[in-house]
C-alpha cells in the first residue's frame with residue numbers, strides 16, 4: 001500500500017532548477033561540469049521531503065530500494081562520501097566521530113545519532129546505502145561499470161518519473177534508455193553517444209544535467225502503480241491544471257566513485273505548480289512556449305499526453321488574462 005499527499009512544493013525559487021533556456025526543448029547531451037561538487041543540500045523543505053521519502057520507502061520497500069548482495073563494499077564507499085560531504089557543508093546539522101572504524105553519525109535536524117563499525121554491514125539496521133540515503137532528500141542510484149557499460153546494481157528511488165529500483169535493477173545504461181525516443185534536434189540517436197561520454201567521467205570531476213517532466217497531482221509515478229495514477233491523469237482540466245499539474249524538475253549529478261569505479265547518480269527533485277510559474281514571468285513564458293511545442297512521441301513517452309493539452313490551455317488562458325490587464329493599464 002502507499003499513500004501520496006501533495007503537500008510539497010519548492011518555496012525558495014532561488015534554488016528551483018528551472019529547466020528551460022529556450023522556447024523549444026529537444027533531447028541532447030546536455031551534461032555540464034558540476035561547479036559545487038558537494039551534492040548535500042538542505043532546502044527549506046528538507047524535513048518534509050526526508051520524512052515523506054522515508055514513509056514511501058516503508059510503504060513500498062521492494063519497489064523503492066533494491067541492491068545485489070555483492071555491492072556492500074561499494075555501498076560503504078558511497079556512505080563515506082555522503083557523510084563527509086554533509087559534515088563539511090553543514091557542520092551545524094551533521095557531525096561524525098571517526099574512532100578508527102568505529103563511527104558515530106549525528107543528524108541534528110532530525111535529532112538522530114547512530115554508531116556503527118565502518119565496513120561491517122551487520123552493525124547497521126539497514127544496508128549502508130539505504131541507511132545513509134534516508135538522511136537526504138535525494139534519490140541515489142549506483143551504476144556499476146562493466147564491459148564498457150553501466151549496470152544499475154543499487155537504487156533508492158522515491159521521486160520517480162517512470163522509474164523504480166525494482167523495475168530497473170540489473171539493467172544496463174542502454175537498456176534503461178531503450179524506451180526513450182532519444183533523438184536530438186539534428187535527428188541523431190543519443191543513447192550510445194551518452195554512454196560513451198559517461199565512460200570518460202573521472203573521479204573528483206562530477207557532471208550534471210537537468211531533466212524535467214510534468215506530474216498530475218502526485219509526487220511520483222512508477223510502472224508498479226500505473227493502475228492508480230494512470231486514470232487520475234484524466235481528471236486534469238484547464239480549470240484545475242494550475243494547482244494540480246506541477247513542473248517536476250530533476251537536477252541530476254554523476255560521480256565516478258574512486259574505489260569501485262561505479263557511477264553514483266544523485267537526483268534532486270523539485271516541484272513547482274504551474275500557477276506558481278506566474279511568480280517569474282520569464283519562466284511562465286518559456287514553459288508555455290516549450291509545452292506547446294512538445295513532439296507527440298516525447299509527450300507519450302513522458303506520460304503527459306493525456307493532460308498536456310489541458311495544461312497548455314491553462315497557460316494560454318492565464319496569458320490572455322495578463323494581456324487584458326496590461327492593455328487596461
Ligand code: HEM
Pocket residue numbers: 027028029030031141143150152161162163164168173176177179180194198209211212213263265302
Ligand atoms: C548513469 C546514470 C543514469 C541513469 C541511472 C538514468 C536513468 C534513467 C531512467 C530510469 C530513465 C527513464 C527510462 C524509462 O522510461 O524507463 C531515464 C530517462 C532519460 N535519461 Fe537517463 N539515466 C542516466 C544517465 C543519463 C544521462 C547522462 C543522460 C543525458 C545526458 C540521460 C538522459 C535521459 C533522458 C533525456 C531521458 C528521458 C527523460 C524524459 O524525457 O523525461 N540519462 N534515465
